[in-house]
Amino acid sequence: MNGSRITQQKIKATLLLLPVMVVVILTSLSMRSTMQEVDQALGSVYADRLEPAVDMVYLSEKFHARRHLLETVLISQHTGSARITQAKLKQYDTGIQQLIDQFEKTSLVADEKTSLLAIKTVLSDYRRLEQTILRQWASGQSEAARDAFNGTGAVLFQQGVTHLHDLARIQSVVGQEFMKKSHTEALHFYANSTLQVAVAIIMGLLILSTIYNVNLRDRDPKSWHLN
Numbered sequence: 370m371n372g373s374r375i376t377q378q379k380i381k382a383t384l385l386l387l388p389v390m391v392v393v394i395l396t397s398l399s400m401r402s403t404m405q406e407v408d409q410a411l412g413s414v415y416a417d418r419l420e421p422a423v424d425m426v427y428l429s430e431k432f433h434a435r436r437h438l439l440e441t442v443l444i445s446q447h448t449g450s451a452r453i454t455q456a457k458l459k460q461y462d463t464g465i466q467q468l469i470d471q472f473e474k475t476s477l478v479a480d481e482k483t484s485l486l487a488i489k490t491v492l493s494d495y496r497r498l499e500q501t502i503l504r505q506w507a508s509g510q511s512e513a514a515r516d517a518f519n520g521t522g523a524v525l526f527q528q529g530v531t532h533l534h535d536l537a538r539i540q541s542v543v544g545q546e547f548m549k550k551s552h553t554e555a556l557h558f559y560a561n562s563t564l565q566v567a568v569a570i571i572m573g574l575l576i577l578s579t580i581y582n583v584n585l586r587d588r589d590p591k592s593w594h595l596n
Contacts, residue, residue: 388572396564418544421472422537428468429533432492435461436526439499443506443515458499465492478543484536491529498522 435458442454469489477485498521505514 396562418540418547421475422540424468424472425533425537425540428465428488429530431461431465431468432526432529432533435499436522439502439518439522443502443511443518454503458496462496478539480539481536481543484532484539488529488532488536491525491532495522495525495529498525 438454438457438461469485472485498517502514502517502522505511505517
């Protein structure tokens with residue numbers, strides 16, 4: 370009878386351990402999936418938000434630099450500088466296009482694509498206007514060149530700056546959404562780990578209680594008498 374009772378208690382202990390194993394396995398799988406999602410979200414924040422944000426700073430810098438270059442030419446009195454200016458503008462074009470190409474390789478939301486398209490359109494219009502201004506300046510039409518620069522050129526430049534600011538704002542909003550998602554996943558991970566600890570403690574107490582009851586039943590009843 371004693372052996373049979375011990376066997377029954379072992380079976381109970383085993384049955385108590387089975388749900389613990391199931392819960393631990395399921396929560397472990399969930400935690401692994403959560404950590405992968407957190408890692409992907411953080412990687413996306415860096416690759417698709419932080420690096421492109423730096424690229425947009427460089428693009429804005431080049432956009433301002435090319436306007437300053439053309440302004441310097443219009444202020445000068447040497448029409449022969451137009452050829453040198455063309456070469457420098459070409460360098461800016463190459464640099465800007467490389468930055469745009471890098472940006473397009475990242476994961477973009479719909480608003481970012483729309484804003485980037487607007488930037489590319491303004492840059493294309495501004496580039497054509499620059500060529501017109503340089504031709505006017507080289508042919509001695511300095512007044513017409515300055516009017517175009519300060520008129521249509523100023524409007525296009527401001528539009529470009531506005532679109533760049535809009536794109537930066539969109540990137541900030543999307544980046545915050547990614548961070549919120551990462552925070553939620555981290556809370557999920559914390560909840561799973563807490564569940565594992567709680568289940569382990571509860572089941573450990575139940576097993577200890579089972580062992581204690583077995584020992585209590587196996588005691589010799591005579592040992593309870595004072596005599």
